[in-house]
Amino acid sequence: MALKRKDILPEPELPAGSELLDRGSVLARDWRLGESAFLSHVGHACEADFKRACAASGRITQHAQIGFRDPDKTRRAFAEVHETCARQGVTVDRSGICLDWSMGYARDDRTEEMRGTGLLLEDIEDFVHLTQAAPVAPHFGDFVLGFPAAIENTQAALAAGSTAIGNLGQYFTFRLPGWDDDVAVTEATVTALGLIAAQDVEILVHSNLDDGFAALFTDLASSIGAVLLEKYIVEDLIGASMSHCYGHHFSDPFRRLAFQTAMAQVTETPGTMVYGNTVSYTGGDAQNYASLAAYLLCDITGQRHTATGHAVNAVPIRENSRIPDIDEIVDAQLFAGRLVESAQGYDGLFDFERAERHGAEIAEGGRKFFQNVMSGLTEAGIDTTDAAEMLLALKRLGSKQLEQAFGAGLTDADALRGRAPVAPSPIMEEVEHMATERIGHISDDDIAAVRDAGFKVLVATTDVHEHGKLVIERVFANVGIGSIDGGISADPDDLVATARTTGADAIAISTYNGIALEYITSVKAELKANGLDIPVLVGGRLNQIPKGSNTSLPVDVTSELQAAGAIVCGQVEDAIPALLQTPGRQS
Numbered sequence: 001m002a003l004k005r006k007d008i009l010p011e012p013e014l015p016a017g018s019e020l021l022d023r024g025s026v027l028a029r030d031w032r033l034g035e036s037a038f039l040s041h042v043g044h045a046c047e048a049d050f051k052r053a054c055a056a057s058g059r060i061t062q063h064a065q066i067g068f069r070d071p072d073k074t075r076r077a078f079a080e081v082h083e084t085c086a087r088q089g090v091t092v093d094r095s096g097i098c099l100d101w102s103m104g105y106a107r108d109d110r111t112e113e114m115r116g117t118g119l120l121l122e123d124i125e126d127f128v129h130l131t132q133a134a135p136v137a138p139h140f141g142d143f144v145l146g147f148p149a150a151i152e153n154t155q156a157a158l159a160a161g162s163t164a165i166g167n168l169g170q171y172f173t174f175r176l177p178g179w180d181d182d183v184a185v186t187e188a189t190v191t192a193l194g195l196i197a198a199q200d201v202e203i204l205v206h207s208n209l210d211d212g213f214a215a216l217f218t219d220l221a222s223s224i225g226a227v228l229l230e231k232y233i234v235e236d237l238i239g240a241s242m243s244h245c246y247g248h249h250f251s252d253p254f255r256r257l258a259f260q261t262a263m264a265q266v267t268e269t270p271g272t273m274v275y276g277n278t279v280s281y282t283g284g285d286a287q288n289y290a291s292l293a294a295y296l297l298c299d300i301t302g303q304r305h306t307a308t309g310h311a312v313n314a315v316p317i318r319e320n321s322r323i324p325d326i327d328e329i330v331d332a333q334l335f336a337g338r339l340v341e342s343a344q345g346y347d348g349l350f351d352f353e354r355a356e357r358h359g360a361e362i363a364e365g366g367r368k369f370f371q372n373v374m375s376g377l378t379e380a381g382i383d384t385t386d387a388a389e390m391l392l393a394l395k396r397l398g399s400k401q402l403e404q405a406f407g408a409g410l411t412d413a414d415a416l417r418g419r420a421p422v423a424p425s426p427i428m429e430e431v432e433h434m435a436t437e438r439i440g441h442i443s444d445d446d447i448a449a450v451r452d453a454g455f456k457v458l459v460a461t462t463d464v465h466e467h468g469k470l471v472i473e474r475v476f477a478n479v480g481i482g483s484i485d486g487g488i489s490a491d492p493d494d495l496v497a498t499a500r501t502t503g504a505d506a507i508a509i510s511t512y513n514g515i516a517l518e519y520i521t522s523v524k525a526e527l528k529a530n531g532l533d534i535p536v537l538v539g540g541r542l543n544q545i546p547k548g549s550n551t552s553l554p555v556d557v558t559s560e561l562q563a564a565g566a567i568v569c570g571q572v573e574d575a576i577p578a579l580l581q582t583p584g585r586q587s
């Protein structure tokens, strides 16, 4: 069915992109790039120039991600990681931080209740202080662009001398709790992009594809399509430089390499970093070291063959169980440094031609996706020359609808998005695989019993992590449990309202953001206020930062969740006995 403007942008009037960009360039009169220890050290005007110089000389650069909550410890980590590695002959070129999601709200609107597991930089001095801590390129990605606070966060990042600011990918998929005004978010983001474009040095607008649509597309060609769309908006419409990151969900080495060659075929601006393949960290230290080596070798040899400017990112091997400490970050960087040396011997052993051929197919599919989106939006009545309209239309359509309507693959009724992917995305294959594996843990008797009961379960997430929800939905569909879509980053009151209107028999909540207890307590209170008594199942990462603490380590809250009346599920199949014990069903 053809898309119509009224269904995507029903507002009679929206802020014009050109006006927002003008507003941004007026701000640029006062907000200019400040000094950073990195730029003084390397003697380049911006990180993009530094990246081009490294690529030209064949040097592989390294990115370290630092995830502490405490600003002092974060500064210490910037300095210690750089210094300790330098003493052993390894250069950490850039550092990113995991900012807290409450940084997305305007400074004056932030409250302690909103805080998640990340770092809060209260004011500009905090940003500046950080970038002076070590001569590493400061990367301000998460929760800067794409949120209500986009302008003030961008001003602070610029003042602190950062020339890589993001994360546009998050604009498309992340939602702050309690925040529904996507027009205001778009307004702030486009104004901030105008401020960036008006700087007299090149600032990379960073986008982590895996934070955006790539985590949920079934086809890698669609992800290259997203690269082209963001490049079109940022470079052609806004006049800034677009720089991409990818990697979390790219577990298959061949497609990981092919995707890098596809990127090289459609972009010229240097990439920020290749993110570590974090979803492969499912074991203990020894197993995770194997995963680290596997993806790093692929990324290093990829950069040696086709330098796209991406820094390689060695994710510490305990990242799946807790926020890594300084010595663990150092270990991962030293590991990467040694692998950069060892990788030289592997050059002739990789089939780059085959990877490039597949990359060309992915790039071709990406161009098709881009063209399909552009003509589809034009036909719908969207002004594709207006950056704000383009961003808002893409955000509102979302990954599933975009891929269904505009994907490059041929129509296939059996495929998840109704199209056979050009290059299946590894993460969606993993989700399918995990669902099949979990179904194997459910007995035939239990399957028969849930089928008879005809349960309808409302399934939702508290945050952006959606794969747990997808696995639950796939398993439920297979064993005959109906799923009602409660959405992503759902607010507790909205979730309970949906439970009431749909007559759900239970609520299944998948949570990863360190807010499990607070969220479940609110859901239980909302249920009580609405006179509903249905089971609340919860699974995922069940931890929370203790109130009033500045520790970087969230603590497990399983027993508190149980005390609050939730049914804690370690695996999807734990939902089955819990549902079968449900005393009464809503009529």
Ligand code: B12
Binding pocket: 067, 098, 099, 100, 101, 117, 118, 142, 174, 175, 210, 211, 212, 215, 216, 248, 278, 279, 281, 282, 318, 319, 320, 321, 322, 323, 434, 438, 463, 464, 465, 466, 467, 468, 469, 471, 472, 508, 509, 510, 511, 512, 513, 514, 515, 537, 538, 539, 540, 541, 543, 554, 569, 570, 571, 572, 573, 574, 575
């Ligand atoms: C993939 C991933 C992402 C992707 C998510 C993509 C997407 N759209 O889904 C991206 C890159 C976007 C992302 C973003 C972030 N992430 Co993340 N992410 C992960 C990662 C690598 C995997 C999580 C996952 O989806 N696993 C797949 C699921 C299916 O596997 P599983 O958990 O084993 O699931 C089983 C069970 O748990 C169960 N289950 C799950 N839920 C439920 C619910 C019910 C009812 C039932 C019955 C069962 C059940 O079902 C599954 C099968 O049995 C983890 C680290 C890790 N390796 O675990 C970090 C991790 C969860 N992320 C983390 C963080 C901090 C973030 C960010 C805040 C980072 C940032 N600053 O931007 C943002 C989130 C921002 C936000 N607004 O929410 C932290 C959480 C910290 C904590 N709570 O201790 C982790 C642990 C990494 C870390 N150590 O720092 N992330």
